[in-house]
Amino acid sequence: MVLGVSSRALLGACEQLGLDVDTLLAAAGIDRRALDDPDARLPGERVAALWREVLDGPHVDARCPRVADHRAVIEPRNMSIAQW
Numbered sequence: 914m915v916l917g918v919s920s921r922a923l924l925g926a927c928e929q930l931g932l933d934v935d936t937l938l939a940a941a942g943i944d945r946r947a948l949d950d951p952d953a954r955l956p957g958e959r960v961a962a963l964w965r966e967v968l969d970g971p972h973v974d975a976r977c978p979r980v981a982d983h984r985a986v987i988e989p990r991n992m993s994i995a996q997w
Contacts, residue, residue, distance in 0.1 A: 914954035914955065914956060914957065915954060915955050915956075915957050915960045916952075916953070916954060916955075917947065917948045917950065917951075917953035917954065917955055918951070919960070920943070920948060920955060920960055920963055921948050923963065923964070923967060924937070924938070924948070927967060932967070937963060937966050937967060937970070938963070940962070940966045940970065941959055941960075941962040941963035941965075941966050942959050942962060943955060943959050943960075943962075943963060
């Protein structure tokens with residue numbers, strides 16, 4: 914299980930990039946209400962599905978080139994603990 918705080922931060926960045934957060938959550942199988950609880954824990958496979966959807970979903974094309982521009986910034990392996 915994974916704390917929901919990282920998913921909330923990711924979705925906040927997605928909103929700033931103009932992505933439809935509800936569509937991303939639905940594609941990953943995450944109920945938005947699950948993120949309302951600050952202590953929520955999400956199944957790891959659902960969180961991984963959310964990251965895959967953000968990084969590789971159908972919006973990563975000419976319709977939303979900003980995702981591709983920021984891809985290196987939002988990939989989990991590129992984040993340090995200081996950013997959290």
